[in-house]
Amino acid sequence: xxxxxxxxxxxxxxxxxxxxxxxxxxxxxxxxxxxxxxxxxxxxxxxxxxxxxxxxxxxxxxxxxxxxxxxxxxxxxxxxxxxxxxxxxxxxxxxxxxxxxxxxxxxxxxxxxxxxxxxxxxxxxxxxxxxxxxxxxxxxxxxxxxxxxxxxxxxxxxxxxxxxxxxxxxxxxxxxxxxxxxxxxxxxxxxxxxxxxxxxxxxxxxxxxxxxxxxxxxxxxxxxxxxxxxxxxxxxxxxxxxxxxxxxxxxxxxxxxx
Amino acid sequence: xxxxxxxxxxxxxxxxxxxxxxxxxxxxxxxxxxxxxxxxxxxxxxxxxxxxxxxxxxxxxxxxxxxxxxxxxxxxxxxxxxxxxxxxxxxxxxxxxxxxxxx
Numbered sequence: 001x002x003x004x005x006x007x008x009x010x011x012x013x014x015x016x017x018x019x020x021x022x023x024x025x026x027x028x029x030x031x032x033x034x035x036x037x038x039x040x041x042x043x044x045x046x047x048x049x050x051x052x053x054x055x056x057x058x059x060x061x062x063x064x065x066x067x068x069x070x071x072x073x074x075x076x077x078x079x080x081x082x083x084x085x086x087x088x089x090x091x092x093x094x095x096x097x098x099x100x101x102x103x104x105x106x107x108x109x110x111x112x113x114x115x116x117x118x119x120x121x122x123x124x125x126x127x128x129x130x131x132x133x134x135x136x137x138x139x140x141x142x143x144x145x146x147x148x149x150x151x152x153x154x155x156x157x158x159x160x161x162x163x164x165x166x167x168x169x170x171x172x173x174x175x176x177x178x179x180x181x182x183x184x185x186x187x188x189x190x191x192x193x194x195x196x197x198x199x200x201x202x203x204x205x206x207x208x209x210x211x212x213x214x215x216x217x218x219x220x221x222x223x224x225x226x227x228x229x230x231x232x233x234x235x236x237x238x239x240x241x242x243x244x245x246x247x248x249x250x251x252x253x254x255x256x257x258x
Numbered sequence: 259x260x261x262x263x264x265x266x267x268x269x270x271x272x273x274x275x276x277x278x279x280x281x282x283x284x285x286x287x288x289x290x291x292x293x294x295x296x297x298x299x300x301x302x303x304x305x306x307x308x309x310x311x312x313x314x315x316x317x318x319x320x321x322x323x324x325x326x327x328x329x330x331x332x333x334x335x336x337x338x339x340x341x342x343x344x345x346x347x348x349x350x351x352x353x354x355x356x357x358x359x360x361x
Contacts, residue, residue, distance in 0.1 A: 014341040032264060039268035044299065049259075049267065051306045055313065059263030067270035069302055071295050077278015078286055086279060095276040151351030154326025157310045158347030161327065164303040165334045167296075176297045177304040184305030188313040200305030204297035208290055 008101050009125035012043075013133040015159075019047050020137020022156050025147035026054035030138040037134040041096060041127065044163055045069040048197075051156055057194020065197050076103040083107065083115045097123030172210045179203040322360035326351035 016037070023033035028050065036046050045066040052062040076098055080086075083106055086094050102123035109115035144150060167173045180200040187196035286292070311323045326347035333343045354360040 011340070014339070018341070018344050028259060032259065032261070035261075035264060036268065039264075040271045042271050044303070045267075045271055048302060048306055051310060053259055055309055059259040062259060063263045063267030063270070065302055065306075066267045067274070069299055070271040070274045071298055073271070073275040074278040074281075075286060075292070075295060077275055078281065078283045081279045082283065091276065091279055095279055096272065098275045098278075149352060149355060151322070151326055151348030151353075151355070153310060154323045154330075154351035155344045155348035157307050157323060157327050158330030158344045159340075160303045160307045160310070161330050162334060162340050162343050164300055164307070167300050172293075173297065173300045176300045180301035180304035181308035184308045185312050185318065188309050189316055189318065196309055197302060197305040200308075201298060201302045204294050204301040207293045207297040 004105070004122075008105070008122060009129040012101065012126050013129045015043060016130045016133025017137040017140075018155065018159055019043065019050070020134040020139075021141035021144075022047065022054070022137075022152060022159070023050045023134075024138045024141035025144060025152050026050045028053065028138075030135070030142050033138040033141075034131070034134055037131045040066065041130070042066070042070050042073070042099070043130070047156075047159060047163070051160065052194045052197055054153070054156065055194065057197070061194025061198055065194070065201070068198070068201055073098050076100075079103070080106060080119070083109075083112060084119055085112055094119070094123075097127055099123065099126055101126050172207050175210060176203055176207060179206060322351040322354040325354055325360065 019037070020033055023036070023046070024030060028036075036049065040046055040049075048069050049062040049066040052065050053059075077095070080094070080098065080103055084094065097120070102119050105122040106115040106119035109118050141147075141152075144152070147153065164177065168177060180203040183203055184196045184200035187199050191199070286295075307327070311327050312318055312320065314321070329350045330343050330347040333346050338346070351360075
């Protein structure tokens with residue numbers, strides 16, 4: 001389990017480097033990039049925030065997008081509360097260390113004791129690596145004079161595609177993906193930057209109008225062995241294992257990167 | 259981005275994490291809630307990809323970023339590691355610009 005946690009931490013480091021470089025290239029200071037990794041601590045939230053800023057969006061639009069991407073932690077929290085049975089004084093650190101990785105590692109365990117061990121080990125390792133990598137990436141990004149010449153704008157889209165790719169095998173998600181992309185581009189032509197992303201997020205409500213049975217049945221069940229938590233876990237934790245090699249080191253868990 | 263917004267957004271993300279640990283499971287048990295929350299990241303990431311690839315100053319643009327995205331999609335299909343996907347997309351976009359084949 002410790003080895004798996006170490007492998008995840010290294011993979012997270014690669015992702016943190018990209019985040020740090022993109023953050024400073026988008027105009028955040030090194031300290032701001034680092035503060036987000038320390039305080040917000042959510043990979044996809046942070047990367048989305050930077051993405052909205054990079055396209056000229058306001059702080060409000062960037063913050064809203066980041067918070068919406070953090071919604072899945074609600075669902076992790078519900079299953080973790082049941083699995084880990086946190087004591088009162090553990091609640092704050094346990095909440096802060098919540099990520100796709102720590103939740104997924106804990107969800108693969110059979111007893112509360114091993115689940116707790118997996119959660120803390122993964123959570124701490126990922127937190128440290130994420131922050132160290134952010135600092136290095138932010139320092140590198142801050143000395144680049146022309147990010148576009150190095151293709152950093154394309155790198156950002158590539159990072160988002162890598163995040164969403166594992167979910168695109170499900171038909172309902174494919175429909176949402178296309179609809180949201182079209183809405184965002186359409187709104188971008190008329191609305192201020194950043195707002196289109198938030199508006200496109202509303203297309204997520206569209207899944208309520210899609211036929212259910214097939215979409216749910218198509219969702220893969222990656223869990224090994226009995227997993228009493230699973231029924232309350234929605235897509236995020238129940239999503240298939242990452243296909244990117246970064247996560248191929250993660251043999252024991254599943255889930256999207258934070 | 260101001261420090262105020264950084265603090266507000268970070269606090270919102272933390273509250274979501276803490277709330278999950280504290281609220282009763284049945285509050286989120288409705289299938290509709292689960293489906294929508296699963297679709298939210300897909301929609302937001304799609305919107306980010308689309309605007310970062312096709313939009314520049316409120317105009318639709320096709321440039322080196324699209325080539326980078328296509329390369330990223332191919333690399334993902336080949337199950338390349340995250341860093342390879344990101345660097346590959348950047349390298350292709352940078353190369354096209356350096357050769358003046360795309361803006």
